[in-house]
Amino acid sequence: MDSINTDYLVIGAGVAGLRAAIELANSGDVLVVAKESLRESASEYAQGGIAVALSDDDEVSLHEQDTLYAGDGLCDVAAVRTLVEEGPHAIQELIEWGTEFDRDGTRLLFTREGAHSRNRILHAHGDSTGREIARTLYWKAASLSNVQFRSFAGMTDLLLDDNGCAAGAIVLNQETGLRLAIHAKAVLLATGGLGHVYLETTNPDVATGDGVAAAFRAGAEIRDIEFVQFHPTALHMQGAPRFLLSEALRGEGAYLRNQAGERFMDRYHEMGELAPRDVVSRSIVAETIRTGTEHAYLDLTHRTDLDIAQRFPRIFETCMHYGIDLRTQSAPVYPAVHYSMGGVYTDLHGRTTVPNLFAAGEVAATGVHGANRLASNSLLEGIVYGARTGKAMRDVRPASAPRVNGEKVAKFPDATEVELRTLAWTACGVQRNAKDLQAAKDKLAAMECATLDDPSRQDYEVRNIHTVTQLIAACALAREESRGGHYRTDFPQKDPRFEKHSTITRRGTVRFV
Secondary structure (H helix, E strand, O other), X not given: OEEEEOOEEEEOOOHHHHHHHHHHHHHOOEXXXXXXXXXXXXXHHOOOOEEOOOOOOOOHHHHHHHHHHHOOOOOOHHHHHHHHHHHHHHHHHHHHOOOOOOEEOOEEOEEOOOOOOOOXXXXXXXXXXXXXXXXXXXXXXXXXXXXXXEEEOEXXXXXXXXXXXXXXXXXXOOOOOOEEEEEOOEEEEOOOOOHHXXXXXXXXXXXXXXXXXXXXXXXXXXXXXXXXXXXXXXXXXXXXXXXXXXXXXXXXOOEEEOOOOOEOHHHOOOOHHHOOHHHHHHHHHHHHHHHOXXXXXXXXXXXXXXXXXXXXXXXXXXXXXXXXXXXXXXXXXXXXXXXXXXXXXXXXXXXXXXXXXXXXXXXXXXXXXXXXXXXXXXXXXXXXXXXXXXXXXXXXXXXXXEEEOOOOOOOEEOOOHHHHHHHHHHHOOXXXXXXXXXXXXXXXXXXXXXXXXXXXXXXXXHHHHHHHHHHHHHHHHHOOOOEOOEOEOOEOOXXXXXXXXXXXXXXXXXXXX
């Protein structure tokens, strides 16, 4: 196997990885590797905005309270406080580097989204916030001589030394089809989410849980992986992708209606359309079951005073492409997987339980989001914790000679991607129960796994989807309650005994701590 060397390896080119790379640039050579393309990350798709307590009527303490409330008892208070306190400086830094947030004259323009008590959401170009922030960070990182970028088909495994310390990673070269070892003294997983583990998702195709699966195989602790956020309003049309219709639409007054044209959210929650995402998602599912229909409708036609095409240009254009004019028509919507609150457990500096292995962004379980992420906190987390992780990586001592982690020969499940994603969607979806979870867990464990002579990118992704679905099913089965993004029809209430974090390692036992 060919190999290359660098001081710091950053796997992922979203906002968390880019922000960490900027922080590392003065300490050695930094290699940022992207899966498929530097322009294919969840950050690029983030429409809703970025939350920060910077407006005149807002306070850091209020942002903290709203985050804790949405997290449903499982947020790490120190992690949340770090996020909201360091957030304003992070935003000012982005502005200094050239991020063009929307303004009202010279003043930053703040809007409100679900479960926020103040207008604190910044947008860029209406609904292209993630793309604008990623653009800024990319050009900042690219301007630094020590930062280099390369694209690969994906990471296949982490490299460890004989003491179990991370020492690099193996990637699949998409041009040659061969694997390449990248040796580094510190590795950052900034691989994004796991939405593509599920059949219905707003995430890009590259989000197959690679970071979580590789970290798990390397022995890292995985925490709160059962908490998956289902965005309530994904475009639901045959032949159309599950394109996210931003929460900001409801922030601007969009109504949710059933097939009969009735608004229904008030019967499910006092905050109506602005209730937390998990509540809205379950409410849509409940309403479609009650009415025997496939989807609900998102209606903005009454906002004749709002220039939808200007405020939400990407959303407007996408809906028009599929025959929906949001100015005069309601859009069919249904929940789809959007975000993972859990992931690779880290401390406040991005350190995982594997020495020299770090994680930041959606792949990491920092404790910021608890059982349910507050809208527009994800970009802020990526930037704040990306910077903190980059600083911590500077102090790492290099590991000894690396070796390939886990099995000497990788084994791949005898299942198709669609079969696995369908299983995840039906058993580990918006509503869960012990019977389906146990059946899914048993089916996954019983799948035959075999070696392949020339595994492709899709083979490696199927292996990762298989691993991550097993983790979600195991933790969701063990958590016998409903909380945040995890809802059990057989245990519909919160249980104080489970106001703890789930953890699982390669031994396979789920513990609550």
